Amino acid sequence: MGELKMKDALEKMREQLTSYARRESETLEDFTSSNKEVTFLWTTESDKGVSEFILREDVSIQNHLMLKVLMHPFKRQTNGASPLHRHNYFEMGFVFQGECISISDGEEAHLHEGDLFIVSLQALHQMKTFSLDDYVFNIMINTSLFDQQFFQMIAGNDLFTQFFMNSILNIRSDSCMIFRSGGQTDFIYYLYKLLCEYLFSTDCDQTYIRLLLACMFRELSRQYKSDMETMSREENQGLSISSVLQYLTEHYDSATLQSTADQFHYTTRFMTSFIAKYTGSSFGSILRELKLQNASRLVLHSELSFEEIAKAVGYNERGYLDRVFKKRFGKTMREYRDGQKTEN
Numbered sequence: 001m002g003e004l005k006m007k008d009a010l011e012k013m014r015e016q017l018t019s020y021a022r023r024e025s026e027t028l029e030d031f032t033s034s035n036k037e038v039t040f041l042w043t044t045e046s047d048k049g050v051s052e053f054i055l056r057e058d059v060s061i062q063n064h065l066m067l068k069v070l071m072h073p074f075k076r077q078t079n080g081a082s083p084l085h086r087h088n089y090f091e092m093g094f095v096f097q098g099e100c101i102s103i104s105d106g107e108e109a110h111l112h113e114g115d116l117f118i119v120s121l122q123a124l125h126q127m128k129t130f131s132l133d134d135y136v137f138n139i140m141i142n143t144s145l146f147d148q149q150f151f152q153m154i155a156g157n158d159l160f161t162q163f164f165m166n167s168i169l170n171i172r173s174d175s176c177m178i179f180r181s182g183g184q185t186d187f188i189y190y191l192y193k194l195l196c197e198y199l200f201s202t203d204c205d206q207t208y209i210r211l212l213l214a215c216m217f218r219e220l221s222r223q224y225k226s227d228m229e230t231m232s233r234e235e236n237q238g239l240s241i242s243s244v245l246q247y248l249t250e251h252y253d254s255a256t257l258q259s260t261a262d263q264f265h266y267t268t269r270f271m272t273s274f275i276a277k278y279t280g281s282s283f284g285s286i287l288r289e290l291k292l293q294n295a296s297r298l299v300l301h302s303e304l305s306f307e308e309i310a311k312a313v314g315y316n317e318r319g320y321l322d323r324v325f326k327k328r329f330g331k332t333m334r335e336y337r338d339g340q341k342t343e344n
Contacts, residue, residue: 006189020199021096021135024071025338039258066206067213069198072100072129072136080129088139090164091119093193095125096224098134104176114181114188116220120167123175131149137195144167145210153214155293158317159221162281162289169327179220182227187219228278239264244271245286253314257283271294292328295321299337305334308334 072093074080093102094116103108104123111117119125129136146164154160163177181188194212198204225242232241247263250254260283261271276282291313298309302329310318325333331339 005256006185010185010189010192011274013196015110016200017096017192017195018135021071021137025074025132025135038258065140067198069195070138072127072134074129074132074134080126080131082135083127084124086122086124087119087140088121089143090121090167091118091125091140093119093328094137094139095230096135096137098129098136100127100129100134100136102176102178107176109176109178110179116179116181116187116191118163120163120175122167122170125176125344139194141213145213150214152209154217159224160281162285165328177280180323182223184219187216187223190216190219191287216265232274232278236274239266239274241274242321244275245279248286248290250296252287253312255287288324289328291315291321292325295325295333296329297338299333308331 070083093100093111095111095113097113099110099112102111102117102119103126104117104119106124109117127136146168150163151165159177163174179187190212194209194216197209197212228243229240234240244260244264247260251259257268257271264271266274272283275281275286279286295309296314298304298312299306302309304312306322306326307318310316310321313321317319324331325336329336
């Protein structure tokens, strides 16, 4: 799409969304209800005053919906603050207009128009807006959306695959990701399309919504990597995070933290913090993901035995690869290979 056409499309969608947000802002008064016919959240409150927001499976499954969209309401009684809560879904908040504060596990972030946050399943979360003119779209994503097919759609997008997988598997990791738009329009285009499809389409197409979500994640990842690449070069005398990741991609079967540090003439301590700072992941988790991605490729597209695959990706024991492979993909290597043969 040309730049002018995209600009026109964005303006048209923004007009639709602004009208919708203005109407919702004036009528929506609660965090668990809307002016739609179906209330799709249950809430319970613990002894410590923490609400549990539960995305109702009966409603989701009945309507074949894997995500829900709700405007964040401004409640005067609470000065725009939501209850302190956890939820059984991933929450994605987009500041369409104005500003908000998002607090995840005690860490506060001030977000402005065009910014976006994604909160994990484990996070203790709260959000606050300041007036009726602060429009924040909450997109609640059911964990059922993250099946093998969707992970294949975002394959190679480690920034998101690791975040969602770690949360689903309850592996300790960051509870929230924040993205600043910085004037970028590519990811906002897909987000606007997603919101319009959900809110205004007469036959909301879930397959199309999944595709738009995957495209948005890919654009966000590209923006993030570009920002980190520029920052890493500027802050580390020309050393770029892409050169380190390229080295790991080419030597995933034999690379160690020491060999990687030696390659770029730094200490292991520096390399550990450098990778963590500019990728948000540890050296070990990046290397493991590279090994597993290549293992999955060999399982599907080679005749190698599983013992040979383990050695090819740098594991001495097939048993260990079996365990981490099943944890990552939800299937053993044999089940993964047999499933592909069945589909073909």
